[in-house]
Each structure stands twice: as C-alpha cells, then as structure tokens.
Amino acid sequence: MIESTYLSDTRSGYDAIAPSYAETFRSELDDSPLDRAMLAGFAELVSDRHPDGRLIEVGSGPGHVAAYLQSLGMSIRGIDLSAAMVDLARREYPDVTFDVGEMGALDAADDSLAGLVAWYSIIHVPPAHLPPVFTEFHRVLATGGHLLVAFQVGDDVVHHDEAFGHQVSLDFRRLQPSAVAALLDEAGFDLTAELVRAPTPASAATKIPQACLIACKRP
Ligand SMILES: C[S@@+](CC[C@H](N)C(=O)[O-])C[C@H]1O[C@@H](n2cnc3c(N)ncnc32)[C@H](O)[C@@H]1O
Structure with missing residues (x-):
C-alpha cells in the first residue's frame, strides 16, 4: 500500500528533530497547571468509568x-509514527511502553481501550483524513471510554521547511474547537469538556490559544 505523503513527511520530520524537540518540550507540563488539570481530570473520568482500563497516547x-498519566496510576502505552521519537521516549521513560504506530490504523482491538489521548498530534492530520482518524479512535475505545485531544486554535496551516536546524516538510494545522467537536459528534462522541487557554508570551508554542477537548464514546 502506498503511504500518504503527509505521513512520510511527518515521520521523517520528527525523526530529524526528535532530540531537539524533546529538549524543548519535555518539561512543558511543569509550567502548565491547566494542562495538568485537564490530564488529571481526564484520568479520573477514565478510571471512574473503567477502573484498571488501558489507555493509549497517539503521537x-x-x-x-x-509518563505523566502513568504517574497518575494510568496503564498507558504511547505510540508514535517516528521511530526516533519512540527510541528517545523509551530511553527517557523506561517504565512506560512506547511503540511505533500510526493513529489512523491502530494495533488495538475494537472496544478495547478505556482512554485515548492525542496531545498536539492531530495537528498534522490533513482535514480530509480527520474523520477517518476519529472513526479509528471510536473503534478502539470501549463504550463510555474517554478521548482527550489538544491542539492550537486557529484557521491556518503553518508550513515549516526547517525546524531546529534540520530540513523538514511539516504542516502544523490550527483548528477550531467547534469544528473538532462537530467531527467528534459525527464519529460517535459526546463532548464532555472544552478548555481554551488564552495566548501567553511564555514560549513560541503558547503564543496562540490552545484547546483541550474531552469527549466520551456514546453507547
Ligand atoms: C507536535 S508533536 C507532539 C508530541 C507530544 N504529544 C508532545 O506534546 O510533545 C506531534 C507528534 O505526533 C506524531 N504523529 C504525527 N502524526 C502521527 C500519526 N498519524 N500517527 C502517530 N503519530 C503521529 C509525530 O511523530 C510527533 O511525535
């Protein structure tokens, strides 16, 4: 099967920048009480509904x-398109399981997961591919399972030919929370919570508003 160009570009881009990206973002949660609050609330929702259930983080x-979710008692596996990112995550967090995988074709059985997190990873999915990706999230989640998605808010696509001194071809797609919520509804999710953080000048990454949505798979 021929792979979509966006997947090969995203994989090779993150393979190239993995160490620099990790250096820049590995401590981001330390400075973000609202992100930690959303992740903690999500963890509680997941375990209330499915105690001891399994989660995956895509991207x-x-x-x-x-690692943060595992520290809250969650049984989680990370998957990422980029083998370099997976190697790095395994070295940094040897107690957490990480595998190479693609969010649009997950190696998980139907209805098998209590929770799924997509933390700034759907930002690389072209609009036409988002509905099938959300359908895939719906397939692997158990009824009542929770999904958390985080992304930058906006209407534009920011293309980078260069990142951290490496040649890449990466598209960063900003999204509107209402549009993401509508797609989630079409895929069979009910919206549970929506947080939109105002922009802060603290870092390049937070200069634009950020959204975090939690949704639940409908019976
Ligand atoms: C902006 S980074 C976010 C990484 C991490 N969640 C964080 O917040 O620092 C996007 C990550 O998603 C991964 N990714 C992008 N598209 C993917 C896909 N279709 N399947 C799996 N991983 C993907 C990239 O390789 C990259 O590691």
Missing part, C-alpha cells in the same frame, strides 16, 4: 505526557 513524541 506520544518524547513521552512526557504518557
């Missing part, structure tokens, strides 16, 4: 979000 990158 786990350097692994710090999966």
